[in-house]
Amino acid sequence: MSDPEIEADRDAIIKVTSCAICGSDLHLFHNLIPAMLPGDILGHETMGEVVEVGNAAKGSLKKGDRIVIPFTIQCGECDQCRRGNFSVCERTNRKKELADKAFGHATAGLFGYSHLTGGYPGGQAEYLRVPFADTTHVKVPDGIDDEKLLFLSDILPTGWQAAVQADIQPGDTVAIWGCGPVGQMAIRSAVLLGAEQVVAIDRLPERLSMAAAAGAITIDFAHESVVERLNDLTGGKGPHRCIDAIGTESHVNLGQPDTILDRAKQMLLAENDRPHVLREMIYVCRPAGVISIVGVYTGLADKIPMGQAMNKGLTFRMAQTHVPRWTGDLLRRIEDGQIDPSFVITHKADLSQGPEMYRTFRDKADACIKVMLRP
Amino acid sequence: MSLTNLTHITRSEGDPRVERKGQSSMIGADRLARALGWFSVGLGVAELVAPGRIARTLGLDDKQGLIRAYGAREVASAVPTLSIDKPIGLASRIAGDALDLGTLATGLQRDNPQRRNAAIATALVAGITLLDLTAFFGVKAAHKREPTSGRDYSDRSGLPRGLKASRGMARQDFETPADYRTDGTVANAVPALAG
Numbered sequence: 001m002s003d004p005e006i007e008a009d010r011d012a013i014i015k016v017t018s019c020a021i022c023g024s025d026l027h028l029f030h031n032l033i034p035a036m037l038p039g040d041i042l043g044h045e046t047m048g049e050v051v052e053v054g055n056a057a058k059g060s061l062k063k064g065d066r067i068v069i070p071f072t073i074q075c076g077e078c079d080q081c082r083r084g085n086f087s088v089c090e091r092t093n094r095k096k097e098l099a100d101k102a103f104g105h106a107t108a109g110l111f112g113y114s115h116l117t118g119g120y121p122g123g124q125a126e127y128l129r130v131p132f133a134d135t136t137h138v139k140v141p142d143g144i145d146d147e148k149l150l151f152l153s154d155i156l157p158t159g160w161q162a163a164v165q166a167d168i169q170p171g172d173t174v175a176i177w178g179c180g181p182v183g184q185m186a187i188r189s190a191v192l193l194g195a196e197q198v199v200a201i202d203r204l205p206e207r208l209s210m211a212a213a214a215g216a217i218t219i220d221f222a223h224e225s226v227v228e229r230l231n232d233l234t235g236g237k238g239p240h241r242c243i244d245a246i247g248t249e250s251h252v253n254l255g256q257p258d259t260i261l262d263r264a265k266q267m268l269l270a271e272n273d274r275p276h277v278l279r280e281m282i283y284v285c286r287p288a289g290v291i292s293i294v295g296v297y298t299g300l301a302d303k304i305p306m307g308q309a310m311n312k313g314l315t316f317r318m319a320q321t322h323v324p325r326w327t328g329d330l331l332r333r334i335e336d337g338q339i340d341p342s343f344v345i346t347h348k349a350d351l352s353q354g355p356e357m358y359r360t361f362r363d364k365a366d367a368c369i370k371v372m373l374r375p
Numbered sequence: 376m377s378l379t380n381l382t383h384i385t386r387s388e389g390d391p392r393v394e395r396k397g398q399s400s401m402i403g404a405d406r407l408a409r410a411l412g413w414f415s416v417g418l419g420v421a422e423l424v425a426p427g428r429i430a431r432t433l434g435l436d437d438k439q440g441l442i443r444a445y446g447a448r449e450v451a452s453a454v455p456t457l458s459i460d461k462p463i464g465l466a467s468r469i470a471g472d473a474l475d476l477g478t479l480a481t482g483l484q485r486d487n488p489q490r491r492n493a494a495i496a497t498a499l500v501a502g503i504t505l506l507d508l509t510a511f512f513g514v515k516a517a518h519k520r521e522p523t524s525g526r527d528y529s530d531r532s533g534l535p536r537g538l539k540a541s542r543g544m545a546r547q548d549f550e551t552p553a554d555y556r557t558d559g560t561v562a563n564a565v566p567a568l569a570g
Binding site: 326 | 377384385386387389390391392393394397398399400402455458459460498518519520521526527528529530531532533534535537541542543544545546549551552554555556557
């Protein structure tokens with residue numbers, strides 16, 4: 001690809017030092033968000049060194065600054081940004097007309113995340129143009145490895161927000177569906193926020209072992225009933241807080257027949273999402289509990305048991321992560337040695353090996369949980 | 376025409392341009408499967424639209440309804456073959472090939488004046504079956520999750536101070552923002568009763 005250039009006064013260009021492949025890149029890779037074009041660049045977990053700064057961004061950035069790029073692009077000035085709702089910034093989605101039609105009202109621009117969120121080129125590249133760079137960056141100090149800092153861009157604040165918006169209280173049982181990178185961060189966040197019992201649900205032994213490393217009780221849904229185990233662990237009452245770190249691509253298998261129907265409908269464009277996890281969470285959650293959703297959904301999801309949710313008085317919290325709302329606090333916790341997000345990296349490769357790494361990550365081959373790429 | 380064409384999405388002028396293409400994440404078997412998927416679409420549509428012509432060409436005039444049903448089957452198996460779940464689509468194509476061969480076999484009898492056409496069609500379907508089998512086993516092998524991949528990461532806590540010290544550590548200096556609190560909702564509406 002050609003290198004990006006400064007296009008607006010608030011832009012900056014960074015030389016990417018590290019980037020990563022995210023689970024939601026796979027949703028795009030699988031064309032579940034059909035708003036990508038040939039030549040679009042994926043990647044929304046990126047950090048690097050500032051090499052060029054637009055005039056209006058010079059007050060907050062200079063050449064040589066080491067920065068992590070939040071996956072959400074925020075103006076910092078609109079009504080939503082002022083409220084801390086950065087992922088629904090009103091100004092940064094440059095495909096607003098399209099997004100208004102799809103979502104009712106446009107959400108923020110995101111890096112490498114389809115034209116519904118602005119069509120901005122992503123950071124799986126040597127260089128990245130950062131629009132609204134004066135407010136879309138996290139300055140990080142020298143002396144800490146990229147491995148520990150890179151995930152401030154997305155999965156660490158996403159896991160943190162999953163736990164925070166669940167309003168975890170000491171003594172709570174928190175059930176987390178999905179032990180991918182976001183689920184792993186949510187597990188650590190729930191522990192730091194004082195959950196008494198964290199239960200992690202997945203089917204892949206390597207992911208369950210990583211969850212258990214942080215003290216989670218694990219449930220292998222391929223071999224045991226999630227509902228029965230959760231009820232057993234909570235005296236029959238169900239978990240207080242349920243976190244969805246899966247989203248649109250629930251695993252399809254015969255043990256979960258609804259996923260087969262969802263997959264068939266998804267192929268025929270009759271349904272966008274496979275919301276098995278959402279159905280299960282609503283069913284098993286303790287009445288008056290909280291459902292926290294950070295797994296990405298893309299559109300229409302069928303057969304959501306709203307009757308159960310309404311009658312049980314559940315509270316739903318969901319959003320793309322308002323990244324900068326949490327990054328200052330989380331950077332301090334990394335510096336303070338409270339959390340080391342590098343634990344999640346299982347594969348490191350050169351950027352040129354990206355296609356192969358996408359395949360490895362997609363196929364969950366070689367016990368892959370998180371891929372970090374270096375240009 | 377893709378959905379992106381229908382929605383008139385375009386890349387922005389200043390975005391980086393493709394200068395040369397690198398390697399693809401798709402391997403040969405993926406490409407073969409994709410080609411077979413589109414072949415399914417083409418054949419399926421032909422069988423749905425012109426079953427009579429196909430039946431007459433093969434000397435199977437009494438099987439027009441069956442050929443139309445096969446057309447629907449072809450289109451149905453094309454959907455997963457063109458998706459990321461290629462093995463499902465290819466398996467259904469292989470099963471369909473067996474049905475096709477069985478039906479064509481009835482056209483190979485001596486009393487069929489179109490026996491030569493039926494024989495050619497049988498050979499073509501046999502060839503396609505081989506391609507389907509090649510694609511099926513190729514895709515399965517390429518995207519296999521090795522049985523040895525149950526690696527153990529139980530030494531990766533990510534909590535440098537240990538689990539016990541970490542539990543609730545953030546409570547010392549973190550307060551849930553007001554807009555994320557659920558007290559005041561039904562969750563803890565009357566805490567006084569707890570005492």
